[in-house]
Amino acid sequence: MKLLADTHIIIWALLDNDRLPAKARALLSDPNNTVFFSPVSVWEIAMKHTAHPRELPFTGKTFFELCLRSGMQLSEMRISHVLAYESLHRAEGAPAHKDPFDRLLIAQAKTENLVLLTHDSLLSDYEEPCVLLV
Numbered sequence: 001m002k003l004l005a006d007t008h009i010i011i012w013a014l015l016d017n018d019r020l021p022a023k024a025r026a027l028l029s030d031p032n033n034t035v036f037f038s039p040v041s042v043w044e045i046a047m048k049h050t051a052h053p054r055e056l057p058f059t060g061k062t063f064f065e066l067c068l069r070s071g072m073q074l075s076e077m078r079i080s081h082v083l084a085y086e087s088l089h090r091a092e093g094a095p096a097h098k099d100p101f102d103r104l105l106i107a108q109a110k111t112e113n114l115v116l117l118t119h120d121s122l123l124s125d126y127e128e129p130c131v132l133l134v
Contacts, residue, residue, distance in 0.1 A: 006102070006105060007040075010041060014063075021134045037075065043060065085104055115131075
């Protein structure tokens, strides 16, 4: 399976945090799976680290380097991902979700036939088959 790891999944995996669900840990460590990370996650980390450096243990650059060292593959951003962003629809009556980073990750996964591995239950309301909630 080709997985695109959500930012928080990557953080928990890199830090070997107990919050990483067992299912996610198993999928990430399965040698039959290819795990990708997105420049969107690097951008998100860079912005959050700049705003709150004490709350996030690494910079965008360090995050990027750690992802590569851990064996994850970089999934480049393309204009098709940005354009797919506009095609995402949420289930009627679903709670509001305004995180543009998450929406870009869903659009990227959808366009590249990747499975977005996430622990954010709000993402399942997009009703996109590419979202895997763990």
